[in-house]
Amino acid sequence: MSDSLTERSRQILEAIIEDYIKTAEPVGSRSVTRRHGLSLSPATVRNVMSDLEELGFLASPHTSAGRVPTDKAFRFYVDSLLQVRAIDEEQRDEIRRHYRGQGRDVGEILKETSRILSSISHYIGIVVAPRFTANVFRQIEFVKLCGRRILAILVSESGVVQNRIVEANEEIPAEDLVRMSNYLNNLLQGLTISEVKTMIFREMESDRVRYDELMSRALKLSEQTLDEPDAEVFIEGQVNILEQPEFADVGRMKEIFRAFEEKGQLITLLDRCMDAERVNIFIGAENFLHRMTHMSVITAPYVSGRNTLGVLGVIGPTRMGYDRVIPIVDYTARMLSEILGNG
Amino acid sequence: MSDSLTERSRQILEAIIEDYIKTAEPVGSRSVTRRHGLSLSPATVRNVMSDLEELGFLASPHTSAGRVPTDKAFRFYVDSLLQVRAIDEEQRDEIRRHYRGQGRDVGEILKETSRILSSISHYIGIVVAPRFTANVFRQIEFVKLCGRRILAILVSESGVVQNRIVEANEEIPAEDLVRMSNYLNNLLQGLTISEVKTMIFREMESDRVRYDELMSRALKLSEQTLDEPDAEVFIEGQVNILEQPEFADVGRMKEIFRAFEEKGQLITLLDRCMDAERVNIFIGAENFLHRMTHMSVITAPYVSGRNTLGVLGVIGPTRMGYDRVIPIVDYTARMLSEILGNG
DNA sequence: GTTAGCACTCGATGAGACCGAGTGCTAACT
DNA sequence: AGTTAGCACTCGGTCTCATCGAGTGCTAAC
Numbered sequence A, B: 001m002s003d004s005l006t007e008r009s010r011q012i013l014e015a016i017i018e019d020y021i022k023t024a025e026p027v028g029s030r031s032v033t034r035r036h037g038l039s040l041s042p043a044t045v046r047n048v049m050s051d052l053e054e055l056g057f058l059a060s061p062h063t064s065a066g067r068v069p070t071d072k073a074f075r076f077y078v079d080s081l082l083q084v085r086a087i088d089e090e091q092r093d094e095i096r097r098h099y100r101g102q103g104r105d106v107g108e109i110l111k112e113t114s115r116i117l118s119s120i121s122h123y124i125g126i127v128v129a130p131r132f133t134a135n136v137f138r139q140i141e142f143v144k145l146c147g148r149r150i151l152a153i154l155v156s157e158s159g160v161v162q163n164r165i166v167e168a169n170e171e172i173p174a175e176d177l178v179r180m181s182n183y184l185n186n187l188l189q190g191l192t193i194s195e196v197k198t199m200i201f202r203e204m205e206s207d208r209v210r211y212d213e214l215m216s217r218a219l220k221l222s223e224q225t226l227d228e229p230d231a232e233v234f235i236e237g238q239v240n241i242l243e244q245p246e247f248a249d250v251g252r253m254k255e256i257f258r259a260f261e262e263k264g265q266l267i268t269l270l271d272r273c274m275d276a277e278r279v280n281i282f283i284g285a286e287n288f289l290h291r292m293t294h295m296s297v298i299t300a301p302y303v304s305g306r307n308t309l310g311v312l313g314v315i316g317p318t319r320m321g322y323d324r325v326i327p328i329v330d331y332t333a334r335m336l337s338e339i340l341g342n343g
Numbered sequence C: 001g002t003t004a005g006c007a008c009t010c011g012a013t014g015a016g017a018c019c020g021a022g023t024g025c026t027a028a029c030t
Numbered sequence D: 001a002g003t004t005a006g007c008a009c010t011c012g013g014t015c016t017c018a019t020c021g022a023g024t025g026c027t028a029a030c
Helices: A007-023 A029-035 A042-054 A071-081 A089-100 A106-121 A174-188 A193-205 A213-226 A250-261 A263-271 A322-340 B007-023 B029-035 B042-054 B071-081 B089-100 B106-121 B174-188 B193-205 B213-226 B238-243 B250-261 B263-271 B322-340
Strands: A124-128 A137-144 A149-156 A161-167 A233-236 A280-282 A295-304 A307-317 B124-128 B137-144 B149-156 B161-167 B233-236 B280-282 B295-304 B307-317
Touching: A007 A029, A007 A042, A007 A071, A029 A042, A071 A322, A089 A106, A089 A322, A106 A124, A106 A233, A106 A307, A106 A322, A106 B161, A124 A263, A137 A174, A137 A213, A137 B137, A149 A213, A149 B149, A161 A213, A161 B106, A161 B161, A174 A193, A174 A213, A193 A213, A233 A263, A250 A263, A250 B238, A250 B250, A263 A295, A263 A307, A295 A322, A307 A322, B007 B029, B007 B042, B007 B071, B029 B042, B071 B322, B089 B106, B089 B322, B106 B124, B106 B233, B106 B307, B106 B322, B124 B238, B124 B263, B137 B174, B137 B213, B149 B213, B161 B213, B174 B193, B174 B213, B193 B213, B233 B263, B238 B250, B250 B263, B263 B295, B263 B307, B295 B322, B307 B322
Parallel strands: none
Antiparallel strands: A124 A233, A124 A307, A137 A149, A149 A161, A280 A295, A295 A307, B124 B233, B124 B307, B137 B149, B149 B161, B280 B295, B295 B307
């Protein structure tokens, strides 16, 4: 398919796409010749554009408007035409600067990351927090609140904390809680959370535990602690899309904001990129969120050692500046990996 | 000032306000007579309306439109005319139902609370998480991550958890960390966080500690842990205001969304309600957020025992259904207090 | 004090004219 | 055969103008 394009067609397509990225408006044959030093007449360009429309790379909103690149065109652009630049030095420094304010809550770091992504890309930053299941267990602690209520705190190798209040059947003395957490910490050391789950299940069945009330109670509590809440996701900079001319229309905007309220769908989408090597791009309808028409998503996983922790990315209009944003996403993912990674 | 209004003027003002709340459109003299069984002619009503405008209760967008209640009118309405109903049974049940999914992370509960507020009021729900400073210290734990990095976990009496990664000057053995937390837990038991801060300061100066490296290190770590991050705030249902006809205008909408990005200002506003007895209302410009014109805020504090933990509320257009929303905010605050309160 | 009548205001709506960017086609040019 | 100039045509955007109707304020009568 891309072979069927002559060199000249490519050049013109690229010119149109780049124009469209700049202006958000249908591109006419004149502007192509004007803005790019191609020594061709508008009429010739028109012929080529007509062919490109035939091939599905361009669409015309109506007869007398210019033409607009389709999702297919952007896909081609990203795959074949785009030269990903190295990250801008200034931007790199800005990212580093944001991360400087050190020593905070992991959640804070993730939130800051999505703020960074949004403020530097001028689009929407998104970070999916690490799933517990993918993590390695480090420690569990029980803190007694009043009565039968216990605060369980679960810490993973990478320093992610999950805490929840559980209610025991009866009041448990503080010393017992310490013994319980010692027992569990020993038992579960070094396992991934999913291994932890099976381990707890197996241990509960074992004779040794079945008749030891303390242990079995400990296991029950930890079980309650483990069942995973919905993945947390940090989204920042939603206002930025209000600046985009193509969303001046109120109806379209509503759709977008609504899409962001359904975080579940977003998470599903980003989860699909967990195993990607590096940067991953969904263009327009490719993202399968019907509400997110005219939007593209650029993602990259962040890791700790060999372990993929989560995914981050930027959501912007389909006509976003891919060449600028891709390196930002890539670099930010690396920085975050470095900061969270402890190996 | 309210005395200067005759009974009839009041009735008419109320009718206008209620009409405006329903329709979001300027109210004319005819609609007042039509919709309300007042046996008065439009002409009479017009005279009264003219007086009300003189007094600053009404404003006319232009000569031939109807009239719109001013902030002052809404203030008067809320203070003097409004009969706050008891909460609707159905809504009460719905709130309870939302809270049923128990045993979660405190943060989760707060987020759910703001979701509840938004979905039941159909406006925007907002919850400011408890400040640490106002809380009573319960426990501190140190978890060793790799190298010199330590995860410090701070738990308050009410089960709120604050965690952050701190970096020590040198590697500290795990046993020492346990001893350090034991020392601190003993020292700080039962103090409020602000007392904790002074205590740490005093203790650091004491001779006993100055030459005990372990203790002084412990104090240093806890100091790092304590300095408070920005208060967390949960905002849900921002899309809901897109439904409000008065925000169909894109410019106005941008302003609102931008206001929500500056969470600091919102927090300042809500903080002012921390000491309020019960429900507190800011109407229109009263909230002092210049971006939030045409918006009102209804807040209520949530407590644990005598201790005010934080504030929650609903943000909606100035012409919101106060009679419906006030009991929702009030009831939700009570429920949340009950859930978090442990005494 | 209340009401009917009336002239007046002013935004909203819709029709018509016009403009201009852009297209597609044809015929001429290299 | 590919390229270009010329030209008729399309169609959204904008401007103007007339019209409509909800609503007002004023005056005079009840």
